Amino acid sequence: MIVLDELDKKALENFRGFVVKKDLVGIIKGGANVPAFVLEYLLANTCSTDDEEILKEGMENVKRILRDHYVNPEESTLIQSKLREKGRYKIIDKVSVELVPSEDRYYASISNSNIRKATISDELVKSHEKLLLGGIWAIIDMEYDPMITNGTKINPFVVRDIKPIQLSSFDNSKIAEKRKDFTKDEWKTLLLRSAGYEPLSEGLDERKLTLLLCRLIPLVEANFNMVELGPRSSGKSYIYKEITPYAILISGGQGSVAQLFVNNTTGRVGAVGLWDAICFDESTDKLFKDRDAIPLMKDFMESGSFSRAKGGEISGSASIILNGNINQPVETVLRTSHLFSPLSDEVNFDTAFLDRINLFLPGWEITKFSPKNFTNHFGFSTDFFSEILKSQRKTxxxxxxxxxxxxxxxxxxxxxxxxxxxxxxxxxxxxxxxxxxxxxxxxxxxxxxxxxxxxxxxxxxxxxxxxxxxxxxxxxxxxxxxxxVGLPEERGSNLIESNPLSPGVCYTATSDGDTTSLVKIEVVALRGTGKINVTGTNNQEVKENIKNTYNYLRANEKSILNEQHSLMGYDLNIQVSNLMGAYISGGIGCAVYVGIISAIYKKNLKGGLAVLGNISIGGAVERALHFAEKVTLLSENGAKTVLVPMDNLSEMTMLPQSILGKTDTPFYVNSQMLLQKAVIGE
Incomplete structure (x- = not known):
């Protein structure tokens, strides 16, 4: 028995003939490898009803059409036999075309029917250019003619006509007119149901529904570039594979210059000029077959056009979607690298390429889908839905x-x-x-x-x-x-405590020019015999910094420490922690110096404090390398004060104005001044 909610009734009232009950697709599809938009094309005319009898009759009609004309791969020999016996036969299948230059002719391949090198006219190919770019699903009028030969071989199969499985006409004004009959929430629910989701199901909160809607933006915005990284089975590619005939899914590493941009031999424009959206599946492996596809893709992503030596500038409106799996918790990735790092090595450090991405969808927030997350209510049939999306690209x-x-x-x-x-x-x-x-x-x-x-x-x-x-x-x-506006995953604003820092705790930053890291120094001073233990790093430069700082203190403890606080009376445990960034490098001596003294005297350091600079064994304060990067990282992660060596004074102009506005950068010339500015009450 059909159970309808109010939105189902409203959808049927306003869009009868263009909405279908979405669970019918799964019921009919069974094990057939046929896209949802093919099934719903057949379902829309006969199953857009709440009358159970008509619905059953319509489903039987669709089943009959699929039984008689849809080709499962294991039935390919049977279909070929039917063609031979009947001479002419309609099939529902995916058809693609390739040019064989040595013969100066096109040949069609019919996917599930396992027909290769079928004859097809130039006129049909010119009328349906997507045949050359991965193929299209269609109702195909096939013929069998044993008189067609190629040398001594018989090529009897002929593609006589093609009817692509999509609406022949569409009036967008009807959508604008009918929208007023729905509230915003109702319309949002109808859209998501049309894409196959059930917005009212458990586990899909408002945040996740918004993220799911983001997946549709490349279909309504021309030349829109998007990345989504997330876990497996979260439906990243489903939208572009199943619900629209205007998008194409390209497997990793299969994008060639000829396929994507232009074939220099024929001058034929590639996928970017013929599809509304191109989704690169598994973008974590490999994106392009040809290395020179990358500069062309950069041009296209920036301007919607590209230039080749022959033919001048060529334009297209395809949106580019890069999908891939992220296998580590996002917090782990952010601690050690960046969120583009799972992408193919071709682009994951190419800032010119990555800056062209308009939207980075946090797919890790979208849970893996279970059956309850897919709708059994009415939604737009996918061919109608895809036309709604396509029509919006013009505005x-x-x-x-x-x-x-x-x-x-x-x-x-x-x-x-x-x-x-x-x-x-x-x-x-x-x-x-x-x-x-x-x-x-x-x-x-x-x-x-x-x-x-x-x-x-x-x-x-x-x-x-x-x-x-x-x-x-x-x-x-x-x-x-x-x-x-912040980011949910960027929890960095409170990494550096704003309250007075515990004795022995100090923050700093390290950088090797390529990667900048946020570092926490923790010193625990226990009564002992002058031992020092360093944990948290194996970096020899960092250990050398700590050793030099300790030796400087040892050599000058009479002027720096009093007799009751001699280093020989303490065992020091120094923990070096990497809070953000790939790894720790050198230049932490002054932070260690402040940490040791505050730990021994049990003095709190000022809240939000960080210290830059290194200290030599002779006590000289060394300039902080990569000054601007370090101050920026510290400021953005909660530092209210960053103590800076005087030798960095000339680099102040390199700091962004916003950083100077929220973080003080006092300068110090020696270790004594450093302590005065760092310790509370000094």
């Missing part, structure tokens, strides 16, 4: 935020463009009638800033100061209030 709401908000100073051109396009995408999805409120825009703006800031934060980890400006904000034009 834009790029300037929608300007009525209510101004973007903060840290959003540069690419950041602003990305944020605006994400907001535009949400409006197209949820407000196809163009009617939206200030609160709607505020919500989309916050999520858009998060998705782009995630890109920028990882670029900062890779490229350093070139991408320092990640403090994204927006300003309410009415109140002039500035609101900052």
């Amino acid at each position: 834009t709401y790029y300037d929608a935020i300007d009525k209510y908000f101004t973007l903060g100073a840290h959003l540069k051109q690419r950041d602003s463009k990305s944020v605006r396009r994400i907001v535009s995408g949400f409006i197209k999805l949820l407000h196809p009638d163009g009617v939206f409120s200030k609160n709607d825009i505020r919500g989309y703006l916050v999520i858009a800033m998060e998705m782009r800031r995630r890109v920028k934060e990882q670029l900062k980890r890779i490229g350093g100061m070139e991408f320092w400006d990640t403090n994204f904000s927006y300003i309410d034009k009415e109140t002039q209030e500035e609101i900052f």
Whole structure:
């Protein structure tokens, strides 16, 4: 018995003939390897009803069509036999075409039917160019003609006609007109049900539903670039494989220049000019077959066009999606590397490529799907749904935020463009009638800033100061209030304690030029015989820093320490902890010095304190290398005061204004001044 909720009834009332009960696909599909949009194309006309008898009749009709015309791979020999016996036969299958230059002719391959080198006319290929780019699902009118030969071989199979499985016409005005009959939440639920999800199921909260909607943005925004990394079985590729005939899924390493961009021999434009979206599945392995595809892809992702020696500039509107698995907890990845690191080695350190990503979807937040997360309610049939999405690509709401908000100073051109396009995408999805409120825009703006800031934060980890400006904000034009938008996974703001630091605890930063790390020094001084024990690092440079600092103290303890606090009366345990970054390098001597003295005297250090600089065995304070990167990292992770060697004074101009505004950087010239500025009460 069919049980309908109010939204089902409303969907049927407004879109009868264009909605289907989504669980029917699973019931009919069984083990057939046929995309959902093929089945729903067949279901929409006969099963868009709440009448159980008509529904059963429609399902039987679809089953009959599939039984008689859909080809399972194991039935390929039977289908070929039927073709031979009947001379002409309609099949539902995936057809692709390749050019064989040595014969100057096209040949078709019919996937499940296992037919190779079928004859197909040039006219059909020209009418359906996607045949050359991975193929399309279609109702194919096949013929068998044993008189067709190629030398001594008989090539009897002929593709006489092709009817792609998609709507022949679509009127977008109906969507805009009907949208007013639904609340925003109802429309959002209908969209997600149309994609196969059940928004009301347990485990899918509002945050996850928003992330699922983000997967649809590349289908409504032309030339939109997105990355999603997450666990297996979370449906990353499902959208682009199953619900639209306008997207293509490319397996890792299969993207060639000819397939993606242009075939220099024929001059034929590749996938970027013919598909709405190209999803690279398993982008953690390999993206491209040809190395020179990368610069072309950079050009295309930036401007929607690319240039080749022959033919000049070529344009396309395809969105680019990179999907991949992330196998470690995100906290672990952030401690040691960056969130782009799971991507293919071709691009995971290429900042020019990665900066072109508009949206980084945190797929690790989307739980693995279980049967309860898939809907059994009515949603748009996938062919109708895909046309809704495709039709929205022609409009834009790029300037929608300007009525209510101004973007903060840290959003540069690419950041602003990305944020605006994400907001535009949400409006197209949820407000196809163009009617939206200030609160709607505020919500989309916050999520858009998060998705782009995630890109920028990882670029900062890779490229350093070139991408320092990640403090994204927006300003309410009415109140002039500035609101900052953070990232759920960036918990760094409280890594450095704001309360007075315990005796022996001090923070610093290390950098080798490529990677900057946040380091915590913890010194415990126990009554003993002058032993020193270092844990937490095997880096010889770091151990040398600690040894030199200790020896300096030993040589000068009469002037630095009093008789009651002689180093020979203490055993020192020094723990060096890497709080953020790939690994610890040298330059930590002054932080160790402050830690030892405060531990011995049991003196608290000032809250939010960090110390840069190294100390030689002779007591000279050495300049901090990679000064700006270190101060920026410390400031963004909670440092209120960073004590800096005087030799770094000339580098102050390299610090971003926002860092200077929230973190003090007092200078010191010797170890005595260092202690005066670090210890509470000094």
